[in-house]
Structure formats: C-alpha cells, structure tokens
Amino acid sequence: VNLQPEEALRYAALTTEWKWFVARNRGMLARGGDFFGELIRRSGSDSAARQALRAHHQARMIALNAEAKLGEVARLLAQHRQDKVLVFSEYTALVDTISRSLALPSITYRTAPDERKRTLQAFRSGAYSKLVAGRVLNEGVDVPDANIAIVVSGNSTAREHIQRLGRVIRPKKTEAVLDRRVTRYTSEVSAARKRRQKSDSKAKAA
Incomplete structure (x- = not known):
C-alpha cells in the first residue's frame, strides 16, 4: 500500500532526522559492535540520541499503521x-x-x-x-x-x-x-x- 500524502511527508521528515543522526554518530556508536544497543544506552543522557530514537520509532509506526x-x-x-x-x-x-x-x-x-x-x-x-x-x-x-x-x-x-x-x-x-x-x-x-x-x-x- 502507499502512504497518504500527509503520512509520506511526515515519514520523510522523520527518516531524514534519523539518518542525519546516524551519519554523524555511526563511528562512535558502533565501536562496541552493537549500534542500536549503544544508542539506547546513550539516549538516557543524550537528548539528541533520545530524539533520534523517537524519530525512528515514529517513522516505523507510520509505515506499520498506514491508513x-x-x-x-x-x-x-x-x-x-x-x-x-x-x-x-x-x-x-x-x-x-x-x-x-x-x-x-x-x-x-x-x-x-x-x-x-x-x-x-x-x-x-x-x-x-x-x-x-x-x-x-x-x-x-x-x-x-x-x-x-x-x-x-x-x-x-x-x-x-x-x-x-x-x-x-x-x-x-x-x-x-x-x-x-x-x-x-x-x-x-x-x-x-x-x-x-x-x-x-x-x-x-x-
């Protein structure tokens, strides 16, 4: 199925936010071999990491629950x-x-x-x-x-x-x-x- 126009715009904005954060922090987050686990740990004290995780989750929910x-x-x-x-x-x-x-x-x-x-x-x-x-x-x-x-x-x-x-x-x-x-x-x-x-x-x- 296709996203509705409003859903598509929101999805694009959220995924751009997520990808931008990943591109800037991949090296540091991947040092231990567990990118997502390290990101979750870091989100406890890092507002940018927390917002990136939120954007990733919201984008995923839009895709999974498309109208x-x-x-x-x-x-x-x-x-x-x-x-x-x-x-x-x-x-x-x-x-x-x-x-x-x-x-x-x-x-x-x-x-x-x-x-x-x-x-x-x-x-x-x-x-x-x-x-x-x-x-x-x-x-x-x-x-x-x-x-x-x-x-x-x-x-x-x-x-x-x-x-x-x-x-x-x-x-x-x-x-x-x-x-x-x-x-x-x-x-x-x-x-x-x-x-x-x-x-x-x-x-x-x-």
Whole structure:
C-alpha cells in the first residue's frame, strides 16, 4: 500500500532526522559492535540520541499503521468472503481500528479470558468467519482452522512468521494463503523481505 500524502511527508521528515543522526554518530556508536544497543544506552543522557530514537520509532509506526491498510483489508475480506480469515496486527490500536471500522470480532491482550474463549469458539464453529487478532495469538493459544491469514503490521521474527503460517496451514488443507501487506517506499519493505528469506530458509531446513 502507499502512504497518504500527509503520512509520506511526515515519514520523510522523520527518516531524514534519523539518518542525519546516524551519519554523524555511526563511528562512535558502533565501536562496541552493537549500534542500536549503544544508542539506547546513550539516549538516557543524550537528548539528541533520545530524539533520534523517537524519530525512528515514529517513522516505523507510520509505515506499520498506514491508513491505506484498512482499505486493503476491506478489499481482501470482500475477495475472500467465503473463506475463514484471520487478520493479524501486533499493534492493539490497529486491531481495534480494523475491528471497529469493519465490524469484526477481535481479541487482544486486553480481552478477558472468558470472552477470548467464546470468540475463538465462535470462529471455530463457523459462527464467525473473520477474526482480527493481536500478538496474543503468537503463542500459547489454540487457534481454530482458517485458510487465509492477512498480516497488516508487525516486526515479527522469522519464527513468529512461521507460526502464523502454521495457524492457517493445517493438516488436510488443500490450499492456504498468508497475505502480508506492507507500505511501499518504507523500511517495512526490506524488513518483510528479510523475514520472508529467513522463513524460507528455515522451512527448507525443516
């Protein structure tokens, strides 16, 4: 998807601020071999480092939560009207936005255990054919069968990415699809590409 014009301008300003700081401080920060770790340590007493980290985080949030993703989710759900679909986001705010805007059931870390159980059972039985979920589904939750998963934001490791594939690719399934939506011309594209490469390597080694 593409950023909206206002989002693109803000993203460009924030990434420029981040890159400028990195260019000026890379040598000093990389001496210990852990650039990001050193930057975080330094941010405790260095306002410029703190502001650079803030800019990096805000730019990343713009990319991960791009407004156009909501419209893309609606389009994909219409395309898969007859399928059982899980929509994933690691960010509770985006889960809430999708759930509210598209009138879909959802579960997050805030969902009470009894309500979570009822929602998953309704999805399992077919009473719900669509479900929006946050990171709470990454581990330790028995997720009912589905044949489509849509990932709209997240910084998941390759392991979590494979887990998500496992949510939808179940025994006896003839076809399953994981559809990941990323924001063009942002760091999300390269992160998703690296994640896919790691997932493919692990899958081949299995």
